[in-house]
Each structure stands twice: as structure tokens, then as C-alpha cells.
Amino acid sequence: MLITELKNKEVIQCQLRGKVFVLVCHGCKEVHFPEQEAEELIQELSAAGSVTGTLVTDYICNPEILTQRLQKHEAAIGDADTLLVLSCGVGVQTAADKYPGKRVIPGCDTYRLPGFQGVTPLQYDCQQCGECYLNLTGGICPLTACSKSLVNGQCGGAKNGKCEVDPNMDCGWERIQKRLESLGRLDALKCPVQLRNYATDSELDKE
């Protein structure tokens, strides 16, 4: 199970560029989804005139469902410079892969809760780390796409674009590099040194 919390508003705001399409997923919301905060954020953005469209839907973690749901909104998404996704990390990755040329930004952090895991196709994985990195990495998760879960860039082990641990697996950081390059977002990697915080999930467990 999982809990999503909205990221700090300033953190979200500074990631947005131009017009925004907001995609909200209520798929697993029986556990927790910051509905009210999300609503407020959408209203603020709309008031500023920067929203081309909004879709509140469910199970965007499934690429087929996502494609179906978004069919009617393609024009509004086409008009947007940023796709803001309020969902768990899997939903963000599914959307980022569907629109590799678009700036896809996660609006939530996902925390882990013990118990039943969501019914997601296993194409993408979210470690529910509580400090979503997908805004720094073009929507490819460095924790699940890199064998060492590195958060500060590629190690020296990649050979021919493959990971040192598994020659059948693409190096996650090579994918991130290419994605950011094609998005013209390499500056995202000039962020400060990243340190993981392993306290986040266990502290929530105790609540």
C-alpha cells in the first residue's frame, strides 16, 4: 500500500514551465491521496491562466488505461509545455514514457505502507521512497532503474550502455542522460548533491 503527499508548493512551482496540463490519479486513493491540496493547487494554477486542461482519473500506472483515458485530451496536452502528474511514482513514469518529448513533473512524494501492493503492471517500479526524484531525472526512476540506486549520476561500470551488474539491462543513468538530453533539460543534473533519507518510510510506518 502507499501514501502520496503533495510536494512542497514552491518545489512544484519552480519545476513548471509555460502552460501546464494536470493529470491526477485517484487509483489507490482509498489509502491516502491529498485531494484537497491537489484541488487548491489546480485552482491556483488555473487562476494564473497557465492550465490547458485537467484530468482526474484512475490507474494511470497501466499504459493501456492511460492511453485510453487521455485520448480526448491529446490536444490540451499538446498545448501544454509541462505535464504535471499527481500520482505515485509508477504513474509518473508511465506518463513520462508515453510523452518522452514532454517535461513531465511529479507533484507528489510516495511513501510505503505495509500491506497489499497496488495492482500495477510490472513495467515500472516505484520504491515508495518518500522523496520522489523523477523531476530531476526526466521521469525515469534512479532507484529502480539503476542497480545501485544511485542518485548522483552514472557509476563507472556501464559498458556499451548496459549495466555492469546485468549485461541485458540498460544502464538506468544512460537512459536518464539521453532522456534529459532530448528534453534539453541536462541542467537538472546541476542540482545540489543528493543524499537519500532512509528515515522517511520507517517513520511513517510508526504513525
Next chain:
Amino acid sequence: MRITELFDNGEFVVTAEVGPPKGIHVGHLVDEAKEYLSGITAVNVTDNQSSVMRMGSLPTCVALKNVGLTPILQLTCRDRNRIALQSELLGAAMLGIENILCLTGDHTKMGDHPGAKPVFDLDSVSLLHTACQLEKGVDLSGQALVGEPPKFAKGAVVSPCSNSVDAQLVKMERKVMAGAEYFQTQAVFDSEKFIRFMEKAKQFGKPVQLGVIIPKSAGMAKFMNNHVAGVHVPQRMIDALAADKERAKAGITGVEIAAQIIKECRPYCQGVHIMALGWEAKVPEVLKLAGI
């Protein structure tokens, strides 16, 4: 002595690398280092290289320091979390080890304990940042250190001939941002590639030591091409090694190849780092032939 002082003086800095034994006897390693590596600036001591369990880097550094050599402590993030890494750095400073090389480390699956837990709590970038924090007198959680803080020459690595050279340059920049003061490279066999890399890397303004491996045979060269990240031995060198097996075995061909690469790259770098892989005895010959 911190090797950064030598770079600052414009010296061409030569280092080599030794690996601690799987056991408790360092006598042989120390004797060989004394005999063949006394003429160079400093000696790297690897940290469970290739994830193969060996004696620690720090005690081996101390053994080398005791016979008058300048050791460089290699520190990887594979086996220790941020508490143990900081603790190790403080211990190194207490023992007079002033040169460090911060690495992420190979994955545990690559070595002789594939079932071990890979830690990677920090990585090369955050480890450099950690060393800088300690130098400022605080630890990673902001607690003050007692007394005078440590001071290190902080090094890092980069892989100039990697097929992911752009990702490597991004990472290099992150390392500089995090506090890297000098770089040692993965082994280079293609001088042109290295020179092209240096044209881009020089913007960071940090000294770079060319990484050199003395190739022992055509088989070893082919193995590296297939299995070692960031290393590519051109076919003409493999042919030269295969052409006269006796010459290759005696190390003559390998020494010539290594010296040639150093000569070609010397104008573009600030030093050389030799990974002799057991051929420490050949290091003086390589340097002599390269005119260093």
C-alpha cells in the same frame, strides 16, 4: 604530503596502484612497493577492488607510510554506510593519511561474495561532499567535530573512453561541485579519445592523471575489451601483443605500449596513474621509456 600541493606547483604527478592481499601478510607488497615505487609521488591502495574481499585499504596505507611512501586511501561506498565512511575518514586523518580517492565501487555481485548486501548509502559524489563537511568541522548530520578538523587531498575518478562519455562528463562536473580536487582516469589505450575528452574536461580546471594499464597479453586485452567498463584496446595493439608471445610475456611489448600512450597524452594531462596489476616491477621501465 597532500598531492594537491604538487599539482598546484605545476608538477607532473606520477602515482601507481597496489592491492592488499587476501590475508594478513603485507611484507611482500611493502617490499615491492619500496623497491619499484619509491621514485614516484604516491601509491594508491585499493579498497576490496572488484568486490573481492581483501585486507583493508587503511591498514595497508599505514604500512606503506611507515616505510616512507605516500599512500592514497581508496574508499568505496559499496561496503559501508555514511556512519562507517565518516568514521573511516577520521581514522585515516588520525593516522596521517592525507590523500583520498572517493569511489562508488563495483557492485557486490561482481566479486567473490555475490550474496553480500550492496550498501551504496552514499556514492562517489556524496562521499566527496562528506569529506568536505568533515574538513569544515561538522559531520553529515551537522554535528560539530571535536578539535581541529581533518584536511585531505580529495580525488575522484572518471572514464574518458567510456561509450557514455557525456554521462561521465556530467558526473565529473558533479564531483567537482562536490569537492573533487584531482582526477585519476580509467585506463586509456586510445590517445586521440583521451585528448578529445580533455578538451571538454579542462573547463573544470582540475588536474587529471592519465590512467595506464600495462597490457600483459593479447588475451588480457581482449578480456578487457569484453568485460571492463570504459576500456578499449585497439586492434593494432592486440596484434602487436599477439605477434611475438615471448616479447609480450616478458613485458617488453606492454611496456612499449604504455610508454607510447603516456608520451602522446602527456601534453594534455597533469600526471599519470599506473595500474600495474601485479607488474609493479615494470613501472620504472615504463616511466623511463616515456621520458619521465
